[in-house]
Amino acid sequence: MTAAPQRARLKDVAREAGVSPATASRVLNGSDRAVAEEFRARVLAAAEKVGYLPNLAAQATVRGHYPAIGLVVGDLRDIFFARVAHGVILEATRHDLVVNIQSTEGDPGREQSLIRDLRRQRPQYLVLVRKRDEDRARTQLLSELHQFEVEGGRAVVVGESTDLVPAVRPPDFDGGKALAIALVGLGYRSFAAICSTDKTSWRERLDGFRTGLSAAGIALPDSAIATTEHSLPGGVAAMAELLARRGPLPELIFAIEDAIALGAIAELRRNRLDVPRDVAVSGYGDRELGVVDPTSITLSTVRTPLEEMGALGVRSCVNPLAPAAPLIPQVILRGTTPRVRALKD
Amino acid sequence: MTAAPQRARLKDVAREAGVSPATASRVLNGSDRAVAEEFRARVLAAAEKVGYLPNLAAQATVRGHYPAIGLVVGDLRDIFFARVAHGVILEATRHDLVVNIQSTEGDPGREQSLIRDLRRQRPQYLVLVRKRDEDRARTQLLSELHQFEVEGGRAVVVGESTDLVPAVRPPDFDGGKALAIALVGLGYRSFAAICSTDKTSWRERLDGFRTGLSAAGIALPDSAIATTEHSLPGGVAAMAELLARRGPLPELIFAIEDAIALGAIAELRRNRLDVPRDVAVSGYGDRELGVVDPTSITLSTVRTPLEEMGALGVRSCVNPLAPAAPLIPQVILRGTTPRVRALKD
DNA sequence: TTGTATGCGTTATCAT
């Protein structure tokens, strides 16, 4: 009924060129063996003529591995995963690697089974993107990754730390530090901070921030820190708590996450405090909030180089020994943190 | 040096179970042939014991095709592509299909070469996601897709229309109509509209909107329509133009795109007109603007079921004959279009 | 119902 799919095979190219399949293979696909110039030209011409495309699957069976990179992400609609995936895809293409993408749909419990699915394809590399260090079923995941490596694959985690396999971690310490230095440079001298209860994600940011401040001789006492949930309502609650402490208002409030910062701003406004006139605010993460709507506030923040992290994940798989370029977080100063001089005018 | 990768093969399972590879193959991978219960159990146990995973590449060489779906998208950081890709990935997983993702990086000119790359893997299906009907190199793309189908693959375009292959189009007419009906239901009776110069994307939305209005006996004359660029500054310009026409202000302004709506709102405010007190505004697209920041406006809009479109793309590849469930756009009424009664209170 | 043998498209080893 259906016509048999017509695709040119290596054999067809060889016949067309009047050479053996072996020779054709040598010129078309990478081989260290040399081929006479005349034959090479004939094969190339023949391949072009019959529209030959190498069959990756056949190559994979004989080579034992697939020139592919398995990519496990969470929900792509989350800009975090989208940015990392974008970096992975671009870098993979540069290395002529196919990207097999899978999504946990936000359920880290599915990671293991997804990796298992991926393994059927014998990809050479595996990039696991994690937002937080979710460790349900850690043992399962560990053994799955281990098995992958036993089979000759190389895996890397991008995002939160894991001691299971090599990891590409966000430069959160550097980001916090750079932000602090930038804010001090704008003239700010007194600070408060709002952290989330999710330890791993804010610890380094805060440590870096403190380090940056201390370089200018400024301290951030624990009494100036509120801890709350990693969300906008969390920011509201924490801000309320800080205000309730009734100390002097700091010049700037550093929220460990953009969403928290937005909540804090909302609560400040509810208390008839203007941002940035009365208090300045900075977030962290650059989740692309507060910048799309010019009629609203624009939030200062730190942008984590997520695309670079994805690309680095690929590079460190492909060439584990190559020295990695450092990840540079980008401090983005917007409307919520004006230069202090301007305020005093 | 490196230990040879150890992976269990079908042969190993067969030996372990004391059966022939053929029998093992029949029970482990889909075959219509029946196998005695005892053997089946032995094979299953053996496979479990040695940790067998079928080698997809080997299966692909003998079967002639790869159980995969090639996915070509633009920049994943664009929520449009992210949502469609998410739908594709989920549905593909349901059909036990691998997803090979590629990104044009926003350059539609790369589509052809990406598809060519994909073809090397002999995927069964191909989903091409397009935001607009970019037709540079249309002929090239056409022949590439044609070649893919000649080889036995099935392709579909998701997004803007194309007559090249089956397409999954956004329900823009229905969305415009549903929005108009919802707004009339809120009590609005006079309207203006701002369209973009990019014809294909707004034509159906406006047609649907007009149809919805006319069901209530309301007309939208051409004099109440401004045309501009598909962007926020475009919205500003168009709003300025509408205001300059100096007619009576309509009760509601329908912008064909959220970004345009935001520009329009900005321009209204600049003219000391309050939204929604003086004029209501609705966008279209739900690009997730104006909803993340609760301190700002929240824009009414229509949400195109992009995930469903992606899933439908997969389904119509896998089973072209199955009747497709209709795509339902979702009208989202937020702060910029309050019930008219409330305003009159 | 089960096993044997052959072939899928490609690469690599071995002669030539």
Add this chain to the structure above:
DNA sequence: ATGATAACGCATACAA
């Protein structure tokens, strides 16, 4: 430098 030939892991037509 080139060509025959044997793998690679698996599925299936055919034989038993």
